[in-house]
Amino acid sequence: MRLAVSALILAASLAVWAAPVAAEVARPVIAVAPDQGSCLAPPEEMRRRHMDMLKHQRDRTLRDGERGARISLNGCIACHAGKESGSVAASRQDFCESCHAYVAVKLDCFECHQPKSGGLATGEKP
Amino acid sequence: MSAGHKPPLPARRALLAGGAAAALSVALAPGIRLIEIASGNEAPTLASSKVRWGMLIDATRCSADCDACVTACNQENHLPTAAAPTDPQWLRKVSLKDLKTGRSLSVPVMCQHCAKPACVDVCPTGASFKRADGIVLVDRHICIGCRYCMMACPYKARSFVHAPVTDQNPQVPRGKGCVEGCTLCVHRLDRGQLPACVEACPNQAMLFGDLNDPDSAISQRLRAIATTQARADLGLDTGVRYHGI
Numbered sequence: 491m492r493l494a495v496s497a498l499i500l501a502a503s504l505a506v507w508a509a510p511v512a513a514e515v516a517r518p519v520i521a522v523a524p525d526q527g528s529c530l531a532p533p534e535e536m537r538r539r540h541m542d543m544l545k546h547q548r549d550r551t552l553r554d555g556e557r558g559a560r561i562s563l564n565g566c567i568a569c570h571a572g573k574e575s576g577s578v579a580a581s582r583q584d585f586c587e588s589c590h591a592y593v594a595v596k597l598d599c600f601e602c603h604q605p606k607s608g609g610l611a612t613g614e615k616p
Numbered sequence: 617m618s619a620g621h622k623p624p625l626p627a628r629r630a631l632l633a634g635g636a637a638a639a640l641s642v643a644l645a646p647g648i649r650l651i652e653i654a655s656g657n658e659a660p661t662l663a664s665s666k667v668r669w670g671m672l673i674d675a676t677r678c679s680a681d682c683d684a685c686v687t688a689c690n691q692e693n694h695l696p697t698a699a700a701p702t703d704p705q706w707l708r709k710v711s712l713k714d715l716k717t718g719r720s721l722s723v724p725v726m727c728q729h730c731a732k733p734a735c736v737d738v739c740p741t742g743a744s745f746k747r748a749d750g751i752v753l754v755d756r757h758i759c760i761g762c763r764y765c766m767m768a769c770p771y772k773a774r775s776f777v778h779a780p781v782t783d784q785n786p787q788v789p790r791g792k793g794c795v796e797g798c799t800l801c802v803h804r805l806d807r808g809q810l811p812a813c814v815e816a817c818p819n820q821a822m823l824f825g826d827l828n829d830p831d832s833a834i835s836q837r838l839r840a841i842a843t844t845q846a847r848a849d850l851g852l853d854t855g856v857r858y859h860g861i
Contacts, residue, residue: 552755555663555747557806564786602756602791604784 571607675860677821680722688816704775727798729855735765
């Protein structure tokens with residue numbers, strides 16, 4: 491009996507695997523930033539390493555007080571914020587959210603950080 | 617934390633400044649190379665232990681009906697205006713009255729930026745920490761929101777963020793589930809500006825400066841007048857001092 495059930499499950503899973511994908515997951519929308527020259531690294535490297543860069547720099551900024559570093563989340567947002575939303579994470583069309591939704595990696599940065607560009611500079615009152 | 621938190625050694629800086637930098641494309645961490653740091657940020661100013669930031673609050677100049685410092689703090693850090701009991705409060709006005717003499721006074725109270733902070737002692741993750749220049753901060757990246765520091769702080773200086781936050785100042789990230797408190801406007805300080813409360817005080821009751829520099833205005837004033845630390849008996853060596861309490 492158990493063997494029969496296992497065989498059935500195997501057959502079913504193979505059928506799903508073999509069937510053509512009916513509704514493919516939408517590919518991420520990657521809007522090209524207006525100023526490509528000022529990016530930290532080529533796109534291939536940024537895609538693989540941006541999290542390491544940000545994680546390394548966040549400790550230097552917060553704990554050592556290093557300001558104005560080349561690696562900067564606000565710097566990323568300034569270039570990559572969506573034209574319509576003004577944000578990098580407001581919708582599936584926005585730069586960060588687009589890829590993170592596609593690869594199903596939870597994007598925690600913007601639970602604390604401001605995802606919109608054009609934020610007030612230091613010292614300005616809202 | 618890791619060795620990455622230590623300021624770069626002088627020898628490494630000298631090496632970077634010289635022409636040898638071009639030959640060194642050693643990877644510090646994946647994607648980050650010495651050469652990139654050298655070209656992108658030539659002389660980062662780091663928090664230094666030569667400086668100890670402090671504040672002197674003059675209770676004789678602080679008026680009871682003024683809350684300019686509280687408003688400035690809320691505006692600068694995009695805090696809610698303490699409408700609900702659970703709203704975070706980094707800076708608050710405290711009124712005191714001596715029942716025997718009838719003398720009353722009002723002073724702002726915030727994180728006292730202790731040299732021996734109880735919040736740092738009790739933090740189970742290392743999120744609560746003291747910067748080299750004496751500013752006590754919360755690293756929200758590793759804060760788990762246990763609120764142990766809130767229990768330990770004798771000044772009730774820390775708040776827990778209960779509700780989701782969406783309108784942060786880009787320079788002041790803050791969000792639900794973390795503990796937070798006065799940062800002495802560290803984002804302004806690192807750019808050479810005064811904390812928002814000090815700048816906003818119309819009565820010049822708040823004096824900010826370097827306690828380690830004997831020639832700074834705050835050190836001179838501390839030498840000249842009688843000042844005290846709040847709960848000095850605890851021996852925490854606070855960075856915020858009071859006159860006239």
